[in-house]
Amino acid sequence: MATGETKKPRVGLFVTCLVDLMRPSIGFAAVRLLEAAGCDVLVPAAQTCCGQPAYNGGDRASAKALALRTIAAFEGLDYVVAPSGSCAAMLKRHYPRLMAGDAAAEARARAFAERVHELTAFLVDVRGLNAVPGTFAGRVAYHDGCSGLRELAIARQPRALLGAVQGLELVELADREACCGFGGLFSIKYPGISDAIAERKTAAITAAEPALVLAGEIGCLLNIAGKLAREGSDIACRHVAEVLAGEMSAPPIARTQVRK
Amino acid sequence: MLAKIRAALRAGPTDESRRRALEARRAAPVRPPVPARARVPEPERLAQFKACLAAQGTDVLPVAQPSQIPGAVADYLRAHALPLRLRRGADPDLAALPWQDEPALVVTEGPARADESVGLSRAVAGVAETGTLVLASGPHNPVTLAFVPDTHIVVVRCEAIVGGYEEACERLAAELGSPALPRTLNLISGASRTGDIAGRIVKGAHGPRRLAVILVEECRDQRLVP
Amino acid sequence: MTRAASPLEANAAAALADRRLQRALAEVPGGFAAARERAKAALPEFEALRRAARDIKDHTLANLDLYLEEFEDNATAARTKVHWAPTAAAASDIILAICRESAARLITKSKSMVSEEIGLGARLQAAALEVIETDLGDYLLQIRAEAPSHIIAPAIHLGAADIAADFRRHHRQLPPERDLASPEALVSEARGVLREKFLAADVGITGANFLVAATGSAIIVTNEGNADLTLSLPKVHIVLASIEKVVPTLEEAFVLLRLLARSATGQEITAYTTFVTGPRRPQDHDGPEACHVVLLDNGRSDLLGTNLREVLRCIRCGACMNVCPVYGAIGGHAYGSVYPGPIGAVLTPALPGTHDGGELAGASTFCGRCESVCPIEIPLVALMRRWRERAFASGSWRQRGMLRAWALLAAHPRAYHLMARLAVATLHLLARGRGAFSRLPFADRWTRTRDFPAPQGHTFQRLWARQQRKQPP
Numbered sequence: 001m002a003t004g005e006t007k008k009p010r011v012g013l014f015v016t017c018l019v020d021l022m023r024p025s026i027g028f029a030a031v032r033l034l035e036a037a038g039c040d041v042l043v044p045a046a047q048t049c050c051g052q053p054a055y056n057g058g059d060r061a062s063a064k065a066l067a068l069r070t071i072a073a074f075e076g077l078d079y080v081v082a083p084s085g086s087c088a089a090m091l092k093r094h095y096p097r098l099m100a101g102d103a104a105a106e107a108r109a110r111a112f113a114e115r116v117h118e119l120t121a122f123l124v125d126v127r128g129l130n131a132v133p134g135t136f137a138g139r140v141a142y143h144d145g146c147s148g149l150r151e152l153a154i155a156r157q158p159r160a161l162l163g164a165v166q167g168l169e170l171v172e173l174a175d176r177e178a179c180c181g182f183g184g185l186f187s188i189k190y191p192g193i194s195d196a197i198a199e200r201k202t203a204a205i206t207a208a209e210p211a212l213v214l215a216g217e218i219g220c221l222l223n224i225a226g227k228l229a230r231e232g233s234d235i236a237c238r239h240v241a242e243v244l245a246g247e248m249s250a251p252p253i254a255r256t257q258v259r260k
Numbered sequence: 261m262l263a264k265i266r267a268a269l270r271a272g273p274t275d276e277s278r279r280r281a282l283e284a285r286r287a288a289p290v291r292p293p294v295p296a297r298a299r300v301p302e303p304e305r306l307a308q309f310k311a312c313l314a315a316q317g318t319d320v321l322p323v324a325q326p327s328q329i330p331g332a333v334a335d336y337l338r339a340h341a342l343p344l345r346l347r348r349g350a351d352p353d354l355a356a357l358p359w360q361d362e363p364a365l366v367v368t369e370g371p372a373r374a375d376e377s378v379g380l381s382r383a384v385a386g387v388a389e390t391g392t393l394v395l396a397s398g399p400h401n402p403v404t405l406a407f408v409p410d411t412h413i414v415v416v417r418c419e420a421i422v423g424g425y426e427e428a429c430e431r432l433a434a435e436l437g438s439p440a441l442p443r444t445l446n447l448i449s450g451a452s453r454t455g456d457i458a459g460r461i462v463k464g465a466h467g468p469r470r471l472a473v474i475l476v477e478e479c480r481d482q483r484l485v486p
Numbered sequence: 487m488t489r490a491a492s493p494l495e496a497n498a499a500a501a502l503a504d505r506r507l508q509r510a511l512a513e514v515p516g517g518f519a520a521a522r523e524r525a526k527a528a529l530p531e532f533e534a535l536r537r538a539a540r541d542i543k544d545h546t547l548a549n550l551d552l553y554l555e556e557f558e559d560n561a562t563a564a565r566t567k568v569h570w571a572p573t574a575a576a577a578s579d580i581i582l583a584i585c586r587e588s589a590a591r592l593i594t595k596s597k598s599m600v601s602e603e604i605g606l607g608a609r610l611q612a613a614a615l616e617v618i619e620t621d622l623g624d625y626l627l628q629i630r631a632e633a634p635s636h637i638i639a640p641a642i643h644l645g646a647a648d649i650a651a652d653f654r655r656h657h658r659q660l661p662p663e664r665d666l667a668s669p670e671a672l673v674s675e676a677r678g679v680l681r682e683k684f685l686a687a688d689v690g691i692t693g694a695n696f697l698v699a700a701t702g703s704a705i706i707v708t709n710e711g712n713a714d715l716t717l718s719l720p721k722v723h724i725v726l727a728s729i730e731k732v733v734p735t736l737e738e739a740f741v742l743l744r745l746l747a748r749s750a751t752g753q754e755i756t757a758y759t760t761f762v763t764g765p766r767r768p769q770d771h772d773g774p775e776a777c778h779v780v781l782l783d784n785g786r787s788d789l790l791g792t793n794l795r796e797v798l799r800c801i802r803c804g805a806c807m808n809v810c811p812v813y814g815a816i817g818g819h820a821y822g823s824v825y826p827g828p829i830g831a832v833l834t835p836a837l838p839g840t841h842d843g844g845e846l847a848g849a850s851t852f853c854g855r856c857e858s859v860c861p862i863e864i865p866l867v868a869l870m871r872r873w874r875e876r877a878f879a880s881g882s883w884r885q886r887g888m889l890r891a892w893a894l895l896a897a898h899p900r901a902y903h904l905m906a907r908l909a910v911a912t913l914h915l916l917a918r919g920r921g922a923f924s925r926l927p928f929a930d931r932w933t934r935t936r937d938f939p940a941p942q943g944h945t946f947q948r949l950w951a952r953q954q955r956k957q958p959p
Contacts, residue, residue: 446759447760462673
């Protein structure tokens with residue numbers, strides 16, 4: 001290496017199971033953004049799921065086992081970045097708690113947690129990114145996923161990045177900190193209640209009249225997009241990374257064609 | 261029951277170290293934070309007290325001297341078309357007022373009766389923090405006068421207005437000559453109200469519909485000085 | 487009293503279909519939540535007070551036995567009779583005995599969640615005692631034989647028209663031509679009727695928001711003043727309070743009082759904050775001749791020293807349910823418990839006799855809004871998770887099986903990735919180019935009310951691996 005050249009940080013992308021299965025374009029958008037922020041991106045193949053379903057379902061033992069595997073999969077990387085507030089919170093806040101009583105594992109989990117970041121928080125707070133590849137002319141609303149908002153204080157960062165998108169007009173939703181009703185398995189364990197909560201969210205979205213609603217959380221997006229589609233709404237849904245990275249070739253979530 | 265609690269806390273009944281720790285804590289307490297609004301100095305304190313009372317919808321009747329109280333009360337009752345009858349406790353400060361100056365006003369003494377229309381009490385202190393009146397029950401101040409009548413009028417001296425609740429307790433202890441509390445210590449911050457019907461706030465749900473405060477701004481009479 | 491015995495989902499369905507309830511839920515909890523935000527914004531020391539309150543509560547709970555002893559000593563010195571009730575039945579027995587002893591016939595009662603919890607009303611009525619709820623909201627429910635649906639505003643599900651109809655039916659002295667059109671008229675009518683009861687009552691029963699160990703006092707707060715009439719007019723005053731209500735000193739009580747009203751309704755303080763210490767003094771002209779405090783355990787001591795003990799910090803402000811999306815959708819009755827909302831989800835399974843087993847804790851999105859507004863920083867989400875852990879450990883093979891299967895698969899990356907590729911490819915094919923499914927055989931619970939987005943067809947891992955192979959290292 002030439003003298004004076006800073007080594008690029010090696011970032012492990014924690015894809016998240018839902019992005020991996022349902023919408024890989026979010027993963028590619030994340031990669032593009034991380035590279036724009038001057039990082040080398042690696043995607044450890046041994047990763048699967050952060051363990052939230054087990055953890056929140058009360059199966060601590062399985063969650064702990066998954067956590068240890070995840071930590072091992074991301075060994076030796078400078079950062080671990082996830083395009084999801086809930087998965088990042090799981091890795092950053094809850095992995096150490098899962099290891100309580102096991103001093104060695106707890107130490108590993110804490111060291112691991114130090115390196116974990118949610119995507120927009122990483123781009124803004126760690127990499128200082130203030131210019132993004134994407135452009136979008138139109139009204140956009142942003143839904144704050146609860147885990148990212150309350151466990152990782154993510155709110156300012158996605159908005160800062162959206163502010164850098166040429167042509168984009170951001171509108172805030174009424175009661176913007178309200179849950180969308182997804183809650184992981186809650187959405188199918190208590191579908192009636194989940195639906196009622198989702199309706200309040202889509203009513204707020206519809207009232208704001210955006211062309212596009214974004215979030216940093218695929219779970220919320222599947223829920224919101226599914227509800228808006230059932231309501232016959234014209235409002236499109238994407239992950240915030242897609243707009244920021246200019247990765248708009250795929251149709252919006254739950255849509256067949258690309259709409260403006 | 262105590263044994264069960266101790267078992268849960270893994271503590272023995274003769275665990276002297278715990279008792280000593282509590283003693284130490286009592287002797288040298290860590291004072292919890294007291295908001296700035298409870299420590300407003302004079303003269304802003306009086307203004308804060310009045311502003312809070314106004315926000316509650318409590319009527320404020322300032323008088324320069326205690327001798328003007330009977331007149332202020334009579335005027336207030338007339339202004340609201342209320343009967344010129346009031347009931348007070350045996351409080352010597354209230355008894356010593358020149359009630360004879362308002363002959364039309366019928367003043368009786370004792371605890372509240374069933375259809376009492378106006379009760380008059382003296383507050384031990386007024387708390388500027390939230391516009392709160394501090395009333396201590398006793399032979400001179402029947403507690404029922406604060407709750408049974410339709411209208412409650414409370415006399416407060418300006419120098420009895422303190423910053424926060426903690427100071428009010430100190431003032432009470434000074435007046436009673438002991439830290440022991442009376443049967444009832446009432447902190448009153450407005451007239452009775454409810455929002456239970458269709459979410460609308462309505463006054464006079466059980467307690468007094470109307471609360472008025474007579475603020476004595478000057479004090480020359482010896483008996484009203486502690 | 488009507489209390490739902492059916493599972494949460496059935497209750498929830500009924501609640502979601504109840505248009506009057508939904509209208510109330512659209513306004514009232516949010517109104518309280520907004521008022522709380524305003525009160526918080528107006529008090530710069532709010533967060534400092536929250537931390538102090540949490541520490542005060544934790545310290546007290548860690549020394550609960552000693553503080554209860556101190557309370558008993560000081561209360562007794564003020565001539566209060568202190569009773570210890572390990573169970574709900576014991577508490578009701580004690581109260582009944584006191585009522586019999588004083589030949590009571592009419593009892594006035596101010597709001598007490600604990601009295602609901604132990605079913606006191608039913609026991610007193612069974613003993614042919616007339617009991618009148620005096621908190622207006624509770625009174626409205628009493629004449630309808632309904633349970634409260636919110637701990638601060640128990641009758642939020644009722645409209646003015648319902649109440650007028652109830653009064654016409656229930657108040658025998660009410661002339662038919664009397665106007666009951668406005669809330670003012672209704673309050674006036676209730677005031678008149680209840681005034682007679684206050685004055686005639688033999689015994690007054692109140693709850694307590696706090697018990698002060700250093701002075702042997704009970705603190706009772708209201709806006710209506712009904713508690714004050716209940717505790718000053720009758721000959722006998724009974725305070726019913728659960729053991730975790732104790733705070734060490736008046737000074738520490740003020741910290742909690744500064745948070746209570748602000749968190750509950752957004753008021754800085756309620757109209758009436760009353761400290762009672764013992765019965766009337768020898769020279770007093772009014773006040774009760776006897777004052778009793780009944781200390782209730784009913785499952786609280788089982789929580790001490792466990793990983794659920796933070797539940798006991800609760801000061802019953804209701805802030806958690808005012809922001810809870812689940813409560814906001816279904817209201818309080820659907821929980822089938824005296825304590826609804828997030829605090830209900832973590833307290834109810836701990837109470838003897840409730841057959842919840844952690845179901846309420848399962849009905850949460852874990853959004854965390856509740857714990858963000860809790861004045862004493864109860865870690866509600868973590869507590870709900872702990873109940874879920876207990877439920878999982880004792881759950882059926884089937885319930886545990888599904889979660890275990892997913893976790894097992896996720897622990898084997900190659901098998902996982904293979905299964906994932908197969909699943910998404912299949913779903914993508916089934917979608918036939920559409921962006922979402924309006925019906926999906928195994929996902930009916932989702933697709934009943936929402937479309938299910940179709941996956942893009944390949945997994946990210948697969949696409950990434952392909953891309954990596956094309957690029958030179």
